[in-house]
Amino acid sequence: MLLKITNLRVYFKSADGFVKAADGVDLELYPGEILGLVGETGSGKTVLGLAITRLLPKTAAVSGEVLYRGQNLLALPEEEMRKVRGRQVSMIFQNPLSSLNPALSIGEQIAEVLREHQGLKRKAAWQRAGELLELTGIPAKWIRSYPHELSGGMRQRAMIAIGLACAPSLLIADEPTRGLDVTIQVQIVELLHAVTKGVSPPRSMLLITHDLGVAAALTDRLAVMYAGKIVEYGRTGEVFRNPRHPYTRALLDSHPSNGLIATKGFSPSLINLPPGCSFHPRCKKARKKCAHEPPLVQRIGMDHGVRCFYA
Numbered sequence: 385m386l387l388k389i390t391n392l393r394v395y396f397k398s399a400d401g402f403v404k405a406a407d408g409v410d411l412e413l414y415p416g417e418i419l420g421l422v423g424e425t426g427s428g429k430t431v432l433g434l435a436i437t438r439l440l441p442k443t444a445a446v447s448g449e450v451l452y453r454g455q456n457l458l459a460l461p462e463e464e465m466r467k468v469r470g471r472q473v474s475m476i477f478q479n480p481l482s483s484l485n486p487a488l489s490i491g492e493q494i495a496e497v498l499r500e501h502q503g504l505k506r507k508a509a510w511q512r513a514g515e516l517l518e519l520t521g522i523p524a525k526w527i528r529s530y531p532h533e534l535s536g537g538m539r540q541r542a543m544i545a546i547g548l549a550c551a552p553s554l555l556i557a558d559e560p561t562r563g564l565d566v567t568i569q570v571q572i573v574e575l576l577h578a579v580t581k582g583v584s585p586p587r588s589m590l591l592i593t594h595d596l597g598v599a600a601a602l603t604d605r606l607a608v609m610y611a612g613k614i615v616e617y618g619r620t621g622e623v624f625r626n627p628r629h630p631y632t633r634a635l636l637d638s639h640p641s642n643g644l645i646a647t648k649g650f651s652p653s654l655i656n657l658p659p660g661c662s663f664h665p666r667c668k669k670a671r672k673k674c675a676h677e678p679p680l681v682q683r684i685g686m687d688h689g690v691r692c693f694y695a
């Protein structure tokens with residue numbers, strides 16, 4: 385097991401009460417595996433990625449356990465955590481334009497990571513930055529380009545190059561294909577596949593995405609998140625063929641290519657979650673019990689679990 389998350393909670397204090405962005409998340413990730421995290425907007429996917437890398441704002445109340453190679457990241461001193469971020473786990477953020485530094489060339493940004501975390505000297509770092517650019521499909525002669533000079537797809541590639549600079553065992557990619565043209569999306573999917581499954585030993589990835597097509601193409605296993613909880617997980621093919629949570633079914637029934645989720649009703653406020661199963665107000669299959677008893681995860685097969693009484 386590379387990563388084992390147990391009972392992770394992330395609460396934000398707001399004027400109206402606590403926003404329960406993650407509310408008892410359990411998740412496991414095996415070495416070399418790509419795990420997809422899907423779910424509609426606001427379900428807590430990004431917060432989960434930020435909690436693993438400990439990049440949440442200080443105002444977030446975090447509890448539970450995030451074991452990475454047996455070590456609880458949530459209990460590490462900040463200095464140790466910086467080392468983990470520099471060498472083991474790196475996150476590729478949702479919006480390259482706001483995550484890249486506009487004042488530094490992409491080469492400088494990659495070289496900076498290499499100098500700081502890999503201890504490379506100036507010249508070696510610059511050379512390696514060029515190699516990383518080539519590896520992610522950016523001609524090395526673009527090394528002095530600034531983020532605003534690049535297309536959206538190229539910026540995403542640059543983000544991936546920065547993410548790879550510290551040779552992590554685990555990549556967390558947050559919506560890496562969002563906002564890109566379909567042909568470019570396909571290229572990014574191929575690139576992500578190459579830098580994970582195509583290296584030896586294969587690298588693990590937690591892939592956060594709205595796009596079920598991307599999830600189907602890339603992931604080995606899938607976790608479906610709803611209102612701060614994982615409501616279903618399993619092997620990707622199994623979840624697509626045999627979805628057992630009513631929410632997963634609704635998600636798969638909605639048009640996969642446009643990423644819209646056409647379930648009736650509004651997603652619940654994470655402040656005032658409905659009692660019982662959070663999904664029950666929107667669920668066609670809900671019965672009386674669902675309104676007052678929160679369901680636990682039921683295992684319904686080898687590595688397939690569902691948080692529903694009537695799965």
Ligand SMILES: Nc1ncnc2c1ncn2[C@@H]1O[C@H](COP(=O)(O)OP(=O)(O)OP(=O)(O)O)[C@@H](O)[C@H]1O
Nearest residue numbers: 396403405424425426427428429430431432441654
């Ligand atoms: N810094 C913060 N302070 C307060 N609330 C926050 C903060 N960051 C996230 N949240 C809240 O946590 C919840 C989960 O947000 P998150 O960004 O993880 O959703 P998501 O599943 O990634 O959605 P999307 O698909 O739109 O990216 C939301 O209700 C959001 O408003």
Ligand code: NI
Nearest residue numbers: 429430431478
């Ligand atoms: Ni997000």
